[in-house]
Amino acid sequence: MSNSKTKIQQYHLHKEYPGKLQFEVYSMKEYLKRSSEKVILPHSHSFYQVLWFFNGGITHSVDFKTYDLKENTALFIAKDQVHAFDENLDTEGWIIHFNESFFMHHDVDVFLKYNIFNTHKKSIYELNQDTIEVASSYINLIQKEFKEKHRFGYEDVIRLLLKSLLISLERLQQSDSGKQLKITNHYELQFFKFKELIEDNYKTGLYVSEYASLLNISAKTLTTITKSVVSKSPSQLIAERIILQSKRDLKFTSLQVGEIAFQLGFEDVSYFIKYFKRNVGCSPRNFRARIS
Numbered sequence: 001m002s003n004s005k006t007k008i009q010q011y012h013l014h015k016e017y018p019g020k021l022q023f024e025v026y027s028m029k030e031y032l033k034r035s036s037e038k039v040i041l042p043h044s045h046s047f048y049q050v051l052w053f054f055n056g057g058i059t060h061s062v063d064f065k066t067y068d069l070k071e072n073t074a075l076f077i078a079k080d081q082v083h084a085f086d087e088n089l090d091t092e093g094w095i096i097h098f099n100e101s102f103f104m105h106h107d108v109d110v111f112l113k114y115n116i117f118n119t120h121k122k123s124i125y126e127l128n129q130d131t132i133e134v135a136s137s138y139i140n141l142i143q144k145e146f147k148e149k150h151r152f153g154y155e156d157v158i159r160l161l162l163k164s165l166l167i168s169l170e171r172l173q174q175s176d177s178g179k180q181l182k183i184t185n186h187y188e189l190q191f192f193k194f195k196e197l198i199e200d201n202y203k204t205g206l207y208v209s210e211y212a213s214l215l216n217i218s219a220k221t222l223t224t225i226t227k228s229v230v231s232k233s234p235s236q237l238i239a240e241r242i243i244l245q246s247k248r249d250l251k252f253t254s255l256q257v258g259e260i261a262f263q264l265g266f267e268d269v270s271y272f273i274k275y276f277k278r279n280v281g282c283s284p285r286n287f288r289a290r291i292s
Contacts, residue, residue, distance in 0.1 A: 005252075005253055005254060006253055006254055006255055007253055007255075008042065008043065008044050008082055008248065008249070008252045008253060009038075009041070009042075009043045009044070010043065010044045010045065010046055010080075011038070011043060011044075011045050011046070012045070012046045012047070013045070013046070013047040013097050013098070013099050014099070015046075021155055021158070022047075022098060022099035022101050022102045023096075023097065023098040023099070023102050023158055023159075023162065024096070024097045024098075025094060025095070025096050025097075025139060025142055025143065025146070026094070026095040026096075026097075027092075027093075027094070027095075028051070028052075028053070028054075028091055028092060028093035028094060028095050029089070029090065029091060029092050029093075031095050032085060032089045032091060033089055036087075036089055039084065039085045040084055040085055040086070040087055041084060042061070042082050042083070042084045042252050043082065043083070043084065044079075044080050044081060044082050044083070045077065045079065045080075045081075045097075046079060046080075046099075047079060047097055047098060047099045047100070048076075048077065048078060048079060048097070048098055048099075048100075048113075048117055049076070049077035049095065049096065049097055050074060050075075050076055050077075050094075050095070050096040050165075050166075050169075051074065051075040051076075051077065051093065051094075051095055051096075052072070052073075052074045052075075052093045052094040052095075052096075052127075052135070053069050053071075053072070053073045053074075053075070053091060053092075053093045054071065054072060054091075054092040054093045055071060055091060055092055055093075056069055056070040056071040056073070057069075058086050058088050058091055059086045060075060060083065060084070060085060060086065061083055061084045061086075062075070062077065062081060062082070062083045062123075063081055063082055063083070063244075063247075063248065064247065064251065064291065067124055069124075070126055072126065072127040072132055073124060073125070073126050073127070074124070074125045074127055074135075074169060075123065075124050076116055076117050076123040076124070076125075077117075077123075078117040078118075078123070079100070079117075079199075080245075080248075082248050082251075082252050094139055096139075096162070096165075098162060102159060102162070108163065108167070109163070110189065110192045110193060110196065112163070112166050112167070112170060113192070113196075115170065115192075116166055116169065116170050116173070125169060125172055125173055127169075127172065128172065131168060131169065131171075131172045134168045135165055135168060135169065138161050138162075138164055138165040138168070139165070141161050142158055142161045142162070142165075145157050145158050145161070146158070187224075187225045187228050187229055188229055190215060190217070190222075190225050191225050191226060191229040191230070193215060194211060194215060194222065194225070194226065194234065194237070195237070197211055197214055197215070198211070198237060198238055198241050199241070202238060202241040202242055202245070202264075203242075203245075203263070203264055203265045204265055205265045206238075208222065208223075208233075208234045208235055208238070211234060211238075212234075219234070222234050239275075239279050240279075242264055242275075243276065243279045243280060245264060246260055246264060246272075246276060246284065247280075247287065249263070250284055250287055250288040250291070251288070251291050257269065257272070257273065257284045257285060260272075260284070261273075272284075
């Protein structure tokens with residue numbers, strides 16, 4: 001992946017048609033043939049993607065990693081992640097797209113969004129036979145529902161089927177890791193809401209105390225929550241998001257360091273360089289040279 005442009009190409013789902021169902025499911029082979037010139041180049045989305053690859057022997061690049069995929073691998077692409085398909089257009093599978101608004105922000109939705117689409121962990125699952133059967137049945141039901149859009153509550157049925165699909169995949173991940181779901185854990189729910197606020201505000205320079213106020217808690221309580229859940233301070237999590245975006249811009253665009261700093265809300269370029277070096281261990285210029 002090379003940095004030959006001034007911005008990362010981002011695609012949207014039904015942006016011009018907000019009244020349309022903010023969800024789509026595609027045959028991967030058909031989708032790749034239709035969009036081959038776009039998808040093999042590094043790009044991002046303003047929506048969420050679930051990619052289910054039936055066949056192995058292919059690669060997929062996500063941000064700074066390239067994965068060698070095995071048969072029946074599911075990959076979860078969060079908003080703003082930069083990814084690219086390889087040039088194998090005969091790849092079979094499913095592609096699911098849905099917008100933020102398709103999640104209704106209940107507790108389970110927030111948990112799923114910030115666990116299964118976690119950009120700081122390997123969001124890639126190898127599906128076992130039981131999960132393949134369950135996931136296939138949900139997708140088949142979704143496709144059937146698509147054909148009967150006139151029926152009462154069809155949008156809600158699709159939303160519930162998507163949620164059920166994601167829960168079944170999350171159960172697989174939890175089973176493999178030995179970790180139990182903690183949807184009712186108050187600290188985890190507050191943590192995921194904090195992560196959501198970071199996504200909305202990381203470029204605005206909000207202080208930890210301001211994030212805490214948005215959550216109606218104290219900065220001390222917010223620190224207790226984040227350290228309890230991930231053993232990191234709130235400021236570390238905010239810094240991680242800022243650094244992630246700066247790394248993406250350095251790798252996938254030709255923006256100058258000063259331009260990147262400005263886009264991320266830094267008024268002083270030299271401070272941004274120090275901030276980046278403190279968190280990454282090298283300067284932005286050296287990082288770009290290393291990954292080019």
